[in-house]
Amino acid sequence: MHWKKYAILFIPGIIIFIISIFILPADKIFLTVIVPLICWVIYYAWVYIEKKFKA
Numbered sequence: 001m002h003w004k005k006y007a008i009l010f011i012p013g014i015i016i017f018i019i020s021i022f023i024l025p026a027d028k029i030f031l032t033v034i035v036p037l038i039c040w041v042i043y044y045a046w047v048y049i050e051k052k053f054k055a
Contacts, residue, residue: 005046013039 017035024031 002043002047002050005043009039009043 013035017032020032020035021029
């Protein structure tokens with residue numbers, strides 16, 4: 001696992017996640033699930049692109 005990349009995405013992601021829990025209305029709280037999913041997609045895309053250009 002690429003810990004630096006993971007930390008770069010995790011720290012802002014968790015902050016945005018926590019803030020969005022408090023900002024969003026109760027009926028839209030399910031949208032907070034999008035934040036970790038986006039971070040996950042960015043992480044794997046970043047790793048894939050890095051491997052592609054190194055090979």
